[in-house]
Amino acid sequence: MTLTSTARLMDGTAVAARILEAATRDAAALARDTGVTPCLATVLVGDDPASATYVRMKQNRCAKAGIRSRHVALPQSATTSEVVEAVSALSADPDVHGILVQHPAPAAVDERAVFEAIDPAKDVDGVTLHSFAALSFGLPGFQSCTPGGVMRLLREYGVELAGRHAVVVGRSPILGKPIGMLLLAGDATVTYCHSRTVDLPEITRSADVLVAAVGRPELIRGGWVKSGAVVIDAGYSPGNVGDVEFEAAARRASLITPVPGGVGPMTIAVLLEQTVRAAAQQLGRSL
Ligand code: NAP
Numbered sequence: 001m002t003l004t005s006t007a008r009l010m011d012g013t014a015v016a017a018r019i020l021e022a023a024t025r026d027a028a029a030l031a032r033d034t035g036v037t038p039c040l041a042t043v044l045v046g047d048d049p050a051s052a053t054y055v056r057m058k059q060n061r062c063a064k065a066g067i068r069s070r071h072v073a074l075p076q077s078a079t080t081s082e083v084v085e086a087v088s089a090l091s092a093d094p095d096v097h098g099i100l101v102q103h104p105a106p107a108a109v110d111e112r113a114v115f116e117a118i119d120p121a122k123d124v125d126g127v128t129l130h131s132f133a134a135l136s137f138g139l140p141g142f143q144s145c146t147p148g149g150v151m152r153l154l155r156e157y158g159v160e161l162a163g164r165h166a167v168v169v170g171r172s173p174i175l176g177k178p179i180g181m182l183l184l185a186g187d188a189t190v191t192y193c194h195s196r197t198v199d200l201p202e203i204t205r206s207a208d209v210l211v212a213a214v215g216r217p218e219l220i221r222g223g224w225v226k227s228g229a230v231v232i233d234a235g236y237s238p239g240n241v242g243d244v245e246f247e248a249a250a251r252r253a254s255l256i257t258p259v260p261g262g263v264g265p266m267t268i269a270v271l272l273e274q275t276v277r278a279a280a281q282q283l284g285r286s287l
Pocket of ligand 1: 146169170171172173174175176193194195196197200213214215216219234235236237263264267
């Protein structure tokens with residue numbers, strides 16, 4: 001078996017910093033020109049500590065970028081209609097430009113109903129049916145943030161997609177599915193894999209671009225990676241572990257994202273960038 005040299009790292013922290021710098025500049029210019037500071041509303045339902053940490057990280061990042069944030073916390077016992085009501089109020093509030101509902105909501109809450117209460121003009125996390133359809137049809141709209149971040153990383157590192165085989169492992173509505181649609185829009189030939197896929201290693205070994213979006217620590221073994229492939233690890237499990245067996249995969253890949261410091265920082269950067277764009281659009285400005 002021929003091994004390629006050790007892969008180059010795709011530095012999501014550095015790329016995200018550049019996106020955040022631009023978003024910070026744009027937010028300041030918008031505030032100067034219109035007197036309005038962009039505002040992101042975060043909605044957290046329940047008491048999952050990891051979700052609370054993610055929301056706090058997003059709020060802190062907003063503050064650093066000169067974006068206001070407004071937080072709505074609902075108890076674990078909240079019903080779907082209570083959450084829908086809270087999100088609808090934010091959709092109708094002209095002082096709020098973007099809305100993020102932290103995923104996953106408690107099992108008793110109909111997350112789809114909650115997402116659909118977000119005005120598509122404020123759907124800066126790209127979770128509504130409207131946003132998914134726009135992304136899939138190549139129409140203007142807000143992208144699901146992690147998929148949008150993955151595409152930005154691929155572009156920054158000059159990864160050619162046209163005609164190449166892209167394999168996406170995972171098909172969730174906020175992650176795997178939209179990543180596949182964006183890769184398709186980039187003229188890749190896309191294969192989706194999921195929990196019912198037969199002989200996953202055989203399929204991943206044929207991937208020129210391999211995206212792992214599962215949430216199972218090191219599910220993708222190094223030996224499942226084609227020599228010279230580009231490997232994007234969007235998975236995250238406690239202990240800073242991704243979906244890919246990093247060391248072994250890095251010996252075969254040409255480019256690979258680390259965990260942490262790969263896809264993760266890109267997600268927040270795209271969220272803030274889209275929040276500033278949403279504010280500009282609602283204020284009748286273009287960036
Ligand atoms: P999810 O809704 O649980 O979806 C997981 C997907 O993986 C499903 O499509 C599932 O298939 C598939 N899957 C599960 N076991 C599999 C197996 N053994 N072989 C192949 N496919 C399998 O999760 P998600 O919300 O998409 O998140 C996935 C991961 O990404 C998590 O680690 C999450 O923390 C991470 N994430 C990271 C960011 C970031 O900012 N970096 C953002 C969002 C999510 P079925 O459809 O058949 O069930």
